[in-house]
Amino acid sequence: MLTIATGNKAVAAAVKQVSPEVIAAYPITPQTEIVEQIAEYVTNGELKSQYIPVESEHSAMAACIGASITGARTFTATSSHGLLYMHEMVNWAAGGRLPIVMANVNRALGPGWNIWAEHTDSMQERDTGWLQVYVSTVQEAYDTTLMAFRIAEHHEVLLPVMVNLDGFSLSHINQSLETVELGDFIPPLRLPHAIDVKNPRGYGPLTGPEEYFKFRWDIERSMRDSVKVIESTEKDFSQRFGRSYGFTDDYQCEDADVVIVSMGTIGKEAEVAIDLLRKEGIRAGSMRIRWFRPFPKLDLSGRDVVVIDRDYSFGYGGILAEAVRSTCRAEPYSVIAGLGGQEVTYDDIAGFIQGRRPGEEYWFGVTPDV
Amino acid sequence: MTEIPKEEYLFKCTSACAGCSSSLVLRYVLKAAGPDTVLVMPACCTSVIQGIYPNTAMNVPVYNVAFAAAAACASGMSAAFRAGKKATNVIVYAGDGGTVDIGIQALSGAFERRTDFLYICYDNEAYGNTGMQRSGATPTGARTTTTPGGKPDTKKDIDRIVEAHDPPYMATACSAYPHDLFKKVTKALSIRGPKFIHVLAPCPPGWRYPTEQTVEMGKLAVKTGMWVLFEREYGKVTINGPSKAAMIKPLPIEEYLGPQGRFKGISREAVDALVSLARRNAKRLSLQEEGVC
Incomplete structure (x- = not known):
């Protein structure tokens, strides 16, 4: 369907179609339109997610983590100071191998207060183990958000993905948007380490240097494996929906x-x-x-x-x-x-x-x- | 007397300190909760007690999470379980530092949002895991490694803060009264919404008393009126038996303070402050129980 949307609304539209079980978010300019639109979808019944209006970004990511480890699909969105406030949990999400998808509306950091576009916020999360993708159009924001879920949840990746879009110059710009019929493009999430009360395990307990080192390497190995998953996902997306992107444009x-x-x-x-x-x-x-x-x-x-x-x-x-x-x-x-x-x-x-x-x-x- | 299940969900031979009362607390919490339970745990003594990867001393899943994040993590977990039509108990098991200090924002948010979970704060009145630094829950006059001269400030009243959120159920408990604790956990888990149980957990190395006195120390806390056992169920406050008795005829506070090295050399003013605070709390709770306030 061809429509007109802002970058923020394009992200929300994609999230609605992917239908995460749990969405936890805290508002911040210029991301607010994403969480408002999602709240609207949930309220009017178009989206059957549990929407948790948390009291901070640290809690937004913590709630996504708690939901994700049960095997639920999760989403959040933030920007700038919100992203930095959740920094600790951003690391936790990747270390916990949780395929959370987050939209980050790139914005400068204070002081002084500045609500406009800059990439320093997400760059400060560069080394956390998240996949990061940067988009440039409303259509690309929508398409990439869809692909982000499939890539994050792929069994060879199982790492969180951050979709970055520029504050105002994309988040609030109206452009044409062609939405798709998803079909089976995004398979159901099967988290192999999901919590199972019949098989009790300790998640993230004290871990000695040798084992810890292996977990770190495992993140890097999956990061490397994600390359072919990104390629195959983008190829499939292109074949199904006619739009192709790549690692670079x-x-x-x-x-x-x-x-x-x-x-x-x-x-x-x-x-x-x-x-x-x-x-x-x-x-x-x-x-x-x-x-x-x-x-x-x-x-x-x-x-x-x-x-x-x-x-x-x-x-x-x-x-x-x-x-x-x-x-x-x-x-x-x-x-x-x-x-x-x-x-x-x-x-x-x-x-x-x-x-x-x-x-x-x-x-x-x-x-x-x- | 309540029938306590024989099943154990906390295995023996953990790395807890000798005489650790928080392990007793967890043992009874898990007996009451049963196997369909997930523990969410911020950094605390039990982070160590549960063992080192790949082993675990718990026979329920434990999700370890960052210090400030436990209640928020439980919010997401509870939402996901309920979305999946699962009744699994989500229990935060956190120390006093992770509750009254760094975790208080997430705790407040989760209670305000009516998260269906049980938050248990086991309170040893300091940061025990890192070697007994002061916390907001450390009482006046107690020596810790960061209050070597005794804490000048008052213990933060987390119960009144939680009460302000009007949860359907909240209670205090003490490791020395396991049946009382068991009943409270059972009752809490039968109620939907946010529940809070604040458990006093005496700590031999931190409070500096002999390990074999850990149960006695908890009883003395209650009998001197320094710790009040009560429940608040849908707004109605009930003071429990042992504390009722203590309010009529409390033991002298010196019997509780005397055996503890952390109170050695405590000033008269600090003792008076502790007594005065205990009396004020007892009076307030009595009035609440009578429905006067």
């Missing part, structure tokens, strides 16, 4: 002399910049990273690379630039742009590409222009 990269690497809505804006540059005879391409964890293998050899980071690791650099630098042996031009919702237009992006200085870092709007 590549635009005009084949013959490009320079590739701009970014995530989220800026990555979509970059495609317009590429069109402009191509008209001027500049062979540029855009590579929008969708899956940040597991981090994809990127082929950037022989080209100039410009990386836009909507995040920062103080005392080190842009976090995406760091990933590109270390996995591709590239010397990217590292652009820090869009923090706290700073506007970044396609003209600006075209300017980053044209004015690139490989190996250097540039803070858009702060560092003096060349």
Whole structure:
């Protein structure tokens, strides 16, 4: 069915179709529309979930964990400070091998209070054992939320998945949305370690170094195994519903002399910049990273690379630039742009590409222009 | 006398300290709850007592969860079980630190949302697992490793905080009165909604008394009126027998404080504060029982 929706409503629509048994959430701008819409679905009977309106994000994730370990499908949504407040439980969910799906509406961190888009919130959860995917359109938010459940719950993964969408610039933007008839795209959840009172076990008790080490490796092994699960899920999605994505969304990269690497809505804006540059005879391409964890293998050899980071690791650099630098042996031009919702237009992006200085870092709007 | 089932859900030879009363508490809680039960446990002494992976000293599933998260975790678990039409008991088994301090927000939220679960706080009046640091539940004058001069502040009254949530059932209990505890757990689990049982659990290494006196110490707490056994069922308060007797003729408080190393050298002012608090509580509960307040 073709309709119009915001990014938030697209996520809620996908959740309604997947029908988790338990949803626990706490409101925070700009995620609120997701939990409001879900509450509406539950109240009017369109969604048969247990909806737990918890008193904090820490409790939201704790409630999802408690529900998930019984074998129930679970969902939550948060943003920014909410994500950081649940940080402890974010780790617990992955360590407990619980296939919880969470939408995170990317937002800057205070102080000062800033409710607009930035990726530093989810980047601070980078090392928790969650799969992370970043989307750029309303349609992609919907499609990816559907796929997230199937990937998280796959027996070779059993790790939580975080679907990231930019605050306001996607969460509150209206675009066309084509919903699908799910059919059997998402099989029933079978959690092998679900609590069974007939087979009592201790979950997460004291664990010595040797056993603990094995559990950590097991998370990494599943993270690696998730690569083929993501590929097969996206392939099946494409065959059933006609839309394909991939680990990266590549635009005009084949013959490009320079590739701009970014995530989220800026990555979509970059495609317009590429069109402009191509008209001027500049062979540029855009590579929008969708899956940040597991981090994809990127082929950037022989080209100039410009990386836009909507995040920062103080005392080190842009976090995406760091990933590109270390996995591709590239010397990217590292652009820090869009923090706290700073506007970044396609003209600006075209300017980053044209004015690139490989190996250097540039803070858009702060560092003096060349 | 109540028939206590012979089935054991807490196995022998755990790593509990000698004379640990919280293990006694758990033993009777599980006997009352039976096998269709899941324990949700934040960090506490029982995190250690349950054993080291891959072993477990419990014959019911135990979900260990982060310190502040027990009641919220139980909320999700209860919702999932009830959605699946399962009547499985969800019991949080938490220490005083995990209840009155770091876990209080989740506890309050779960009670406000009318979560169908039983929250048991076993109270040894300090952070026992980490070596006896003060908690909000440590009484005035007690020496802990972080109050080496005796705690200057008053024990937080978690029962009145929980009462403010108007749960269908709440009670206090003490490890020295296992039949009373067994009956209270049984009654609590027969009621739908959020239930709370606050159990005094004397701790030989923390309170510094000989291990063989653990039952006696619990009885002295009740007989001196320092711990009151009561129930509050749908708003109606009942003071239980041993505490009724203690209110008529309490033993001198020194009989309770004297054998405990944690109260060694306690000031007269601190003793007076403890007595005065105990009297105020007894009076309030008596008035509540009479329906006056």
